[in-house]
Amino acid sequence: MELRIVSQEAENVASRFSRPSLTLPSAKSPVAPSWQQSIRHAVRAPDELWRLLSLPASLLPAARRASELFPLFAPREYIARMRPGDPDDPLLRQVLPLGDELESADGFTADPVGDAAAACGPGLLRKYRTRALLITTGVCAIHCRYCFRRHYPYDELPRSLDEWEPALAEIAADATLDEVILSGGDPLMLTDGRLTELAERLAAIPHLTRLRMHTRLPIVIPARVCDALIGWLRGTRLAPIVVIHANHAAELDGEVAAALAKLADAGIVLLNQSVLLRGVNDEADALTDLSRRLVDLRVMPYYLHQLDRVAGAAHFEVSPDRGRKLIEELRTRLPGYAVPRYVQEVPGAESKTPM
Numbered sequence: 001m002e003l004r005i006v007s008q009e010a011e012n013v014a015s016r017f018s019r020p021s022l023t024l025p026s027a028k029s030p031v032a033p034s035w036q037q038s039i040r041h042a043v044r045a046p047d048e049l050w051r052l053l054s055l056p057a058s059l060l061p062a063a064r065r066a067s068e069l070f071p072l073f074a075p076r077e078y079i080a081r082m083r084p085g086d087p088d089d090p091l092l093r094q095v096l097p098l099g100d101e102l103e104s105a106d107g108f109t110a111d112p113v114g115d116a117a118a119a120c121g122p123g124l125l126r127k128y129r130t131r132a133l134l135i136t137t138g139v140c141a142i143h144c145r146y147c148f149r150r151h152y153p154y155d156e157l158p159r160s161l162d163e164w165e166p167a168l169a170e171i172a173a174d175a176t177l178d179e180v181i182l183s184g185g186d187p188l189m190l191t192d193g194r195l196t197e198l199a200e201r202l203a204a205i206p207h208l209t210r211l212r213m214h215t216r217l218p219i220v221i222p223a224r225v226c227d228a229l230i231g232w233l234r235g236t237r238l239a240p241i242v243v244i245h246a247n248h249a250a251e252l253d254g255e256v257a258a259a260l261a262k263l264a265d266a267g268i269v270l271l272n273q274s275v276l277l278r279g280v281n282d283e284a285d286a287l288t289d290l291s292r293r294l295v296d297l298r299v300m301p302y303y304l305h306q307l308d309r310v311a312g313a314a315h316f317e318v319s320p321d322r323g324r325k326l327i328e329e330l331r332t333r334l335p336g337y338a339v340p341r342y343v344q345e346v347p348g349a350e351s352k353t354p355m
């Protein structure tokens, strides 16, 4: 039941962010809601999602059950990009709790990528040479139904900078590392104050040269790309790389485009990773549109991940054969740099494994 704890933690994070003096902007207010308010007001109840999008009532009872195992969580600005009345909308599919999740499937397990074996200190994962992954927080700005971390024991993660000390000490002690990846959950759920502190601590480690972040926040709540974020990213000695996570071109609306332009204008290297998902982006047209749109927004398509076989996500799986055919088709339609690397995470392997 870790995930209920995660959802409770999201509550706590959100309430810590909201100061009592803060008043909500009215519908007419020219002031856009802050990203913290977007978290607070995200949709968590299947009944509300059904109302907002006029979804078929027949799917609701199973959604209520599935969301008890892994809670629904979707910010309103993300829901606003969905087509009402369409249960097959590619954005909706990513957050929609379904009865299918309750079926067990052969080979789909709680820890498909071997994170438990790679954990070597609180919040630090070291699977590959030269780069270490720091789990900075267990919370996300959206709950993706296919997520390989849906069963991750997030309640064991460090919460204050003090609790990161063992991880920081381990990074400092290993001069073969040159890059640290801030991951989660979503590292951009932390305040810019915390992130600045963490970036300063990492920048003080002489052998590190790059700071990478894996985040979905610029996609789901583009207001997260605020001046304070740009400020500390530009201010660190480490070369910043931001890897976003978009799965469909419809996620990249005008506000997301503006947020990405802010990052690109600040000189930050932008990459995208996607997951190949049945019913979301398993058509050549969808993948082509996604890559084109990303490149136009100055984001390089980096990885297309084969789905990790996490329990509850079997209905998203696309066969490797079909995946390879899709990539072949993309090669004929796109410039070489716009074709993502189709990879899989194999427990024990020394890098992501090409399909």
Ligand SMILES: *Cc1c(COP(=O)(O)O)cnc(C)c1O
Pocket: 125, 126, 127, 128, 131, 132, 133, 181, 351, 352
């Ligand atoms: C994917 C991943 C990385 C980063 O791998 P790259 O191929 O450099 O993008 C690092 N650590 C862990 C644990 C990962 O899962």
Ligand code: SF4
Pocket: 139, 140, 141, 142, 143, 144, 147, 148, 149, 184, 185, 186, 216, 245
């Ligand atoms: S944002 Fe990333 S880590 Fe969070 S639920 Fe989605 S896929 Fe998982």
